[in-house]
Amino acid sequence: MSPVIPRVPAGECHVWIADAVRVPSPALLELLDARERARHDTLVRAQDRALYLTAHALLRQVAAAQLGGGPREVRFTHVCRHCERTEPHGKPGLEGSSLEISLSHSGGRVAVALSPAGPVGVDIEQVARDMRDLTEVVLAPEEREELERLAEAGRPGAFTRYWARKEAVLKATGDGLVVSPALLTVSPPWAPAALLAWRERAEPHRPVRLHDVDAGDGYRAAVAVLGAPCRVVRHEVGYDGDGTLVRPRRG
Ligand SMILES: CC(C)(COP(=O)(O)OP(=O)(O)OC[C@H]1O[C@@H](n2cnc3c(N)ncnc32)[C@H](O)[C@@H]1OP(=O)(O)O)[C@@H](O)C(=O)NCCC(=O)NCCS
Numbered sequence: 001m002s003p004v005i006p007r008v009p010a011g012e013c014h015v016w017i018a019d020a021v022r023v024p025s026p027a028l029l030e031l032l033d034a035r036e037r038a039r040h041d042t043l044v045r046a047q048d049r050a051l052y053l054t055a056h057a058l059l060r061q062v063a064a065a066q067l068g069g070g071p072r073e074v075r076f077t078h079v080c081r082h083c084e085r086t087e088p089h090g091k092p093g094l095e096g097s098s099l100e101i102s103l104s105h106s107g108g109r110v111a112v113a114l115s116p117a118g119p120v121g122v123d124i125e126q127v128a129r130d131m132r133d134l135t136e137v138v139l140a141p142e143e144r145e146e147l148e149r150l151a152e153a154g155r156p157g158a159f160t161r162y163w164a165r166k167e168a169v170l171k172a173t174g175d176g177l178v179v180s181p182a183l184l185t186v187s188p189p190w191a192p193a194a195l196l197a198w199r200e201r202a203e204p205h206r207p208v209r210l211h212d213v214d215a216g217d218g219y220r221a222a223v224a225v226l227g228a229p230c231r232v233v234r235h236e237v238g239y240d241g242d243g244t245l246v247r248p249r250r251g
Helices: 034-042 046-067 141-149 152-172
Strands: 013-018 076-079 091-094 099-106 109-115 120-126 184-186 196-199 207-212 217-225 233-237
Touching: 013 046, 013 120, 013 217, 034 046, 046 091, 046 109, 076 120, 076 196, 091 099, 099 152, 099 217, 109 120, 109 217, 120 152, 141 152, 141 184, 152 184, 152 207, 152 217, 207 233
Parallel strands: 013 233, 099 120
Antiparallel strands: 013 109, 076 091, 099 109, 120 217, 184 196, 207 217
16 A cells, blocks of 8 residues: 555545656556547646546555555446446446545646545535635625635635535536536635535435535545545655656755
């Protein structure tokens, strides 16, 4: 097992946060399977390729450390709740394992979550520079009022906090953004993360455990786990130039 990827015990959800690699090392590219490699190669911007590579290589390494094989041996499932399209898409899972996984990438950072506790959704978002067009789409009316009461300088960070919390919930359930985030109400950014309401949601459903995750300056992240309460453990990791996973030194 890698020293930077511990085994995740029952009742815990671990989240790994990493900067996208600066230089895509061949060692990391080799971890991807043919489908991931093809998707990687379709991305036009080098920054997007680096982000995709980092997220999928890290997910494979995190999963392999739990399952006991090599990262290239990990097999994924994909479940879409909304359509019958046959090509793999929708919420990712691990073939032959009840461990739950999620990944997210934004700007120059990625987040990978894994838990034995229940379905998990992680979301990382770079703080929105211009959020004006998005507030109606993402926020419930009471959240828009809360946002408008804040000083202007605090609004982008607060908006992004709402957004990450909501998307984490929608990724845990597997709905994704097919369900409007404005139907969900979450706690205000200055309060502990919680899902307060979900209009038009079919009952019954499992309890949603929502947690903020420190994603560093300029980013907001959250993780949601469905089921019993669970402890969230965060790991900051990074890659050396040769593709070795390390704990980065800060400062
Ligand atoms: C999935 C979705 C929530 C991702 O949001 P995002 O902010 O763009 O991207 P993130 O980086 O946070 O997450 C991306 C990852 O979420 C995962 N994902 C995809 N669909 C998912 C779902 N339904 N539930 C949970 N996770 C999902 C994948 O691992 C994906 O990684 P990849 O694109 O590198 O393979 C969003 O793109 C979405 O819901 N799209 C809707 C797609 C759609 O309309 N489908 C129609 C029905 S078929």
